Amino acid sequence: xxxxxxxxxxxxxxxxxxxxxDLFHLVNNxxxxxxxxxxxxxxxxxxxxxxxxxKVLYEYNDFFRQLLFQxxxxxxxxxxxxxxxxxxxLKRTYKNYIIVVxxxxxxxxxxxxxxxxxxxxxxxxQHIFTGLYKKEDYKQTKQKxxxxxxxxxxxxxxxxxxxxxxxxxxxxxxxxxxxxxxxQQVEKYHPKQIKALVLACPHIDYFKK
Numbered sequence: 001x002x003x004x005x006x007x008x009x010x011x012x013x014x015x016x017x018x019x020x021x022d023l024f025h026l027v028n029n030x031x032x033x034x035x036x037x038x039x040x041x042x043x044x045x046x047x048x049x050x051x052x053x054x055k056v057l058y059e060y061n062d063f064f065r066q067l068l069f070q071x072x073x074x075x076x077x078x079x080x081x082x083x084x085x086x087x088x089x090l091k092r093t094y095k096n097y098i099i100v101v102x103x104x105x106x107x108x109x110x111x112x113x114x115x116x117x118x119x120x121x122x123x124x125x126q127h128i129f130t131g132l133y134k135k136e137d138y139k140q141t142k143q144k145x146x147x148x149x150x151x152x153x154x155x156x157x158x159x160x161x162x163x164x165x166x167x168x169x170x171x172x173x174x175x176x177x178x179x180x181x182x183x184q185q186v187e188k189y190h191p192k193q194i195k196a197l198v199l200a201c202p203h204i205d206y207f208k209k
Contacts, residue, residue, distance in 0.1 A: 011082045012036040012067065032085050039063040042086060047207045049176050050183050053195045057087060060172055060202035068171060068200075072104075075112040080119040083171075083199055090124040094167050094197070098160070100129045100186060102170040102178055103153075105137055120199070121169050129166075131157045132182060150181040158189040166191040173198045176207065 008017045010033040017033060030037070041059040048054065058064055071079040084090055101117045109115045121128055134152050168182045179196055186194055201207070 010036055011078055030085060031081055036082075037085065040086065043201075043204055044087075045201075045204050045208070047204070049196070049207065050180055052183055054173075054179070054198060054207075055196070056173065056198045056201045056204055057084075058200040059204065060174075060200035064200050072108075072112070072116045077112075077114060077119070080116070081123055083120050084124055087124075090197075094125055097125070097165040097167040097195075098127050098129050099125050100132060100161070100166055100168045100182065102168065102182060103130070103132050103134055106134070107137055117169060117171055120171070129157075129160060131155050131160070132185060149178050150184065153178070153181040153185060155185040155188075158186070161186060161189045161191045163190065163192050166194045168194065168196040169198075170196070171199045173201045174203075 008031075009015065010017055011031050013033060013036055015033050015035075017030070040063070041061050043056060043059050045056045046053060047056065067079065067082070070076045099121045101115070101121055104115055104117060115130075118128060118130060132153060132155050135154050136152060166186055168179065168186065170179060170182075173179055179198070183194060183196075
């Protein structure tokens with residue numbers, strides 16, 4: 001796991017950044033080396049799901065899968081800062097939005113000591129809504145019928161979203177069932193507008209049809 005020190009290191013591979021004299025690191029205060037940055041496959045795609053605008057930042061490739069596993073399953077908390085490294089404009093784009101976070105397993109959050117999606121969102125916003133919750137412990141990756149998440153996901157204190165700009169955030173979108181369930185929960189409270197931001201998707205072309 002990454003440990004801070006006087007020598008600045010890449011959050012992912014831990015190579016020293018102080019030795020990098022390229023233009024990118026001279027202009028940007030980056031926490032990643034160029035080699036690791038290039039492993040992210042940026043797609044920055046805009047699609048529609050249930051009529052709502054959804055922005056997807058990366059392709060869910062092997063590198064991203066392994067990185068997310070290290071962050072969530074191996075509790076590498078420092079990696080929270082690397083996911084929007086190439087999208088600093090998100091701070092401006094969504095400064096007037098309440099960010100509704102798709103919940104993780106409460107059991108896993110208790111074990112690791114943090115909620116992965118919340119910590120990523122904190123890197124670009126402090127206006128965070130954590131009222132979405134799962135009525136029972138449920139993991140999409142272990143389900144044969146992923147549409148069942150619509151029966152599991154619920155919301156509390158949704159009145160805080162009334163007439164607000166809402167952005168629903170999730171790390172990975174595969175079937176889009178979780179995102180659809182979140183839309184259904186949020187729209188009941190009549191926000192001003194609803195959008196979504198997803199870090200990665202393994203088959204973005206499927207949603208462009």
